[in-house]
Amino acid sequence: MPDEHPVIWARPERGSRGPKPAHTRDELAAAALRVADSEGLDAVTMRRVAAELGSGVTSLYRYVTDKSELIDLMSDAALGEVDPPALTGKWRADLRAAAGLCYDLLRRRPWLAAAGSSRPSLGPNGLRWMEYLLSTVEGATADPDEMLTLIGVATMFAHGAASMDLADEQARRRSGLTDEQWMAAQGSYGDSVLTAGRYPLLAKVMIEASIPHRAPGDTRFTVGIERLLDGIEANLPG
């Protein structure tokens, strides 16, 4: 074994000796993406992806050593579909736009959060994305550590907001209609929680809060990112 490279991006897509492969890595990624988008991440099995490609199951292992590598391919391909806008030169607007792009991406493909949580995508599109992120904060600071912190804070905020919004959304979708009905469906438990007096604040907030009822989905992100940018700006040297 001629010490293979550990990550897929370090391996050549195909050797120069054998017959030419029936598919490409991009086709694998596209097929897996199609399945994940339409049927969820759980439906992305080797057999399902192979069927989508019209190929044998174990043939996939000619392109990928592992299922996790297939997920890597998917993540990178998903990142490849977003094209960063031109920079305005004002770091605040650019960083906000980048965070918004990240947030939108995670809302559109909920499975991405679960998929990429294990390890970051270091494929070509991931690197391009990293470069773009760094370029947005280039005007804010020249210190590399500072730059990493800034883009780290922004992207982790986008991740958190997206996952929270998603959780809220499907919690509401889980049972059809209004929140009152949802609480009623919980029956004695929901009632006891809200009326037992053990959680007075929670009860008050659950009853009075309007966000889960009326506000558009991205309110939490839109409001929060502005505050975060305020905090960043206030702490910037110079």
Added chain:
Amino acid sequence: MPDEHPVIWARPERGSRGPKPAHTRDELAAAALRVADSEGLDAVTMRRVAAELGSGVTSLYRYVTDKSELIDLMSDAALGEVDPPALTGKWRADLRAAAGLCYDLLRRRPWLAAAGSSRPSLGPNGLRWMEYLLSTVEGATADPDEMLTLIGVATMFAHGAASMDLADEQARRRSGLTDEQWMAAQGSYGDSVLTAGRYPLLAKVMIEASIPHRAPGDTRFTVGIERLLDGIEANLPG
């Protein structure tokens, strides 16, 4: 079928009619927690947990309708092990402490992020935690929407910071020693990335940044949370 309740917390732990169960929900949770802590979340299988309890595999389904409910039990039990400190009355300090607790919890048990990502824990400990979170921001605002946003922003930040730190950590652990060696191990790929000139900022940052080399693990969180709190404070009405 007398319309069973959908969530486990709404079901009584045991009926009053039959023989007394050999175990309790807490024992299930503790066993699963033990497995997850020592062998990772992937090792938490029904068979493994049953073996840990010294019980039959399918007996677990007397306590739990689903494996996901076992995960719910685990998440709630993990939350039960942290005890919130007494409030100081100053919301900024209290919210920072709460976020820190959340961050520490997720660092100590990395699997929690993956486990609880699907749906939030609404068990007794989860509710207690929610109540505590709300109490920290009670002094900052009285508007329920505002309160939810504040604790949401804080916890999502803790989640994001923990998962990013974890990713960094195990990326470094993946290959033994220094970052130079890691890059070298990537071989031609790492070199080409850094020297190709396609990603100049990324190359510069990778070479010059000191955070991944020397800084303690929680720097990103510690620095970031302060900025977030600044942003919150600056935007508070009154």
Added chain:
DNA sequence: TAGCAACCAAGTACGCTGTTCGCAATTACG
């Protein structure tokens, strides 16, 4: 006290998963 409904533990089995192995076919280099 007798009977019966409710409840528990456990074994068996099914369908699904990711993955290894072996084999035939195909291509490029010396």
Added chain:
DNA sequence: CGTAATTGCGAACAGCGTACTTGGTTGCTA
């Protein structure tokens, strides 16, 4: 041309979650 490398793929395997069934135990009720 022959040899070595590479590809597609069917068969097979271990492990997973869990539905079903059987047999034993408990406690209310008549």
